[in-house]
Amino acid sequence: MKLFRRTLLAALAVASVAPAFAQDIKPRLIRFGYGLNEQSNQGRATKVFVDEVEKLSGGKMKVRAFGAASLGTDVQMQQALIGGAQEMMVGSTATLVGITKEMALWDTPFLFNNAQEADAVLDGPVGTKVKAKLEEKGLVGLVYWENGFRNLTNNKRAVAKLEDLDGIKLRVMQNNVFLDSFKTLGANAIPLPFSELFSALETKAVDGQENPYNTILSSKFYEVQKYLTVTNHVYSPWIVTVSKKFWDQLSPAEKKVLQDAAVKSRDFERKDTRDEAAKALADLKGKGMQINELPASEAARMREKLGAINSSIAANVGQDLWNETQAELGKLRKK
Numbered sequence: 001m002k003l004f005r006r007t008l009l010a011a012l013a014v015a016s017v018a019p020a021f022a023q024d025i026k027p028r029l030i031r032f033g034y035g036l037n038e039q040s041n042q043g044r045a046t047k048v049f050v051d052e053v054e055k056l057s058g059g060k061m062k063v064r065a066f067g068a069a070s071l072g073t074d075v076q077m078q079q080a081l082i083g084g085a086q087e088m089m090v091g092s093t094a095t096l097v098g099i100t101k102e103m104a105l106w107d108t109p110f111l112f113n114n115a116q117e118a119d120a121v122l123d124g125p126v127g128t129k130v131k132a133k134l135e136e137k138g139l140v141g142l143v144y145w146e147n148g149f150r151n152l153t154n155n156k157r158a159v160a161k162l163e164d165l166d167g168i169k170l171r172v173m174q175n176n177v178f179l180d181s182f183k184t185l186g187a188n189a190i191p192l193p194f195s196e197l198f199s200a201l202e203t204k205a206v207d208g209q210e211n212p213y214n215t216i217l218s219s220k221f222y223e224v225q226k227y228l229t230v231t232n233h234v235y236s237p238w239i240v241t242v243s244k245k246f247w248d249q250l251s252p253a254e255k256k257v258l259q260d261a262a263v264k265s266r267d268f269e270r271k272d273t274r275d276e277a278a279k280a281l282a283d284l285k286g287k288g289m290q291i292n293e294l295p296a297s298e299a300a301r302m303r304e305k306l307g308a309i310n311s312s313i314a315a316n317v318g319q320d321l322w323n324e325t326q327a328e329l330g331k332l333r334k335k
């Protein structure tokens with residue numbers, strides 16, 4: 001009798017939870033696009049997301065990942081999400097500026113001194129506010145991943161001083177802050193989607209580009225670039241986004257699956273990216289790249305030249321948001 005009662009209670013407990021769960025999570029197919037290849041930090045973290053969604057939804061929600069921009073460039077995928085033709089993607093915040101101007105905050109040269117500052121601001125009130133702005137435009141931002149601190153590569157010469165950038169045909173992201181920044185520094189800045197970058201470097205349509213070590217490694221830019229200059233000129237986030245048209249069809253339980261899986265993928269991604277970046281310079285040297293560090297005095301000149309860009313970013317994203325960001329950074333730096 002006792003055993004029977006216990007079994008009955010257990011069965012009731014399961015019955016009261018399981019059917020609710022089953023009803024709230026429907027079979028879903030989510031197409032998730034990204035720009036880098038499967039072997040990259042972006043590809044690895046996408047895999048974590050795919051597996052976690054499968055696990056948390058009891059196999060009902062399936063994420064099909066499409067790497068190497070096979071669903072399109074960042075900009076094309078954003079439009080597909082807005083239109084509802086694609087469900088999810090991860091890409092650079094810099095390519096979202098045309099849609100949500102506040103995203104330009106993250107393009108501020110030398111905004112963050114280190115990854116800890118980036119995490120605190122991106123995951124804190126400022127990052128949350130900027131992310132929320134996407135909703136007015138048909139996108140839902142889940143989490144920021146780390147693309148990383150960007151460094152310069154080119155095929156012309158080792159960049160040891162500012163003037164060495166003169167006339168270098170430099171691919172930049174499709175983003176005005178990057179375009180203006182590198183023009184200001186003397187380069188011949190050319191906006192191109194990431195998916196066209198390798199062949200542009202290979203055919204010498206451009207001389208150089210700038211991206212984090214991880215990407216220079218995973219996209220094999222070392223095969224077509226000789227010089228790498230450590231500049232750390234800006235920290236780039238990636239952002240995981242969902243089509244709002246799709247999101248609005250989901251139950252709270254389904255939204256929670258995506259949100260929780262996104263957080264798990266973010267935590268994995270940041271650690272994985274940092275581990276890889278820590279040894280990437282040695283790897284790139286091993287692949288034959290000639291590496292130099294931009295001397296501190298030249299970095300200071302670079303910062304000074306880019307100072308004017310900051311006030312235009314502040315005006316674009318809104319002075320209040322700019323001030324709030326600076327105040328948050330001030331607090332972090334006092335700790």
Ligand code: TK8
Binds near residue numbers: 074091092194215236
């Ligand atoms: C990948 C891009 C890339 C970015 C770029 O789709 O375009 O240089 O750094 O990560 O978003």
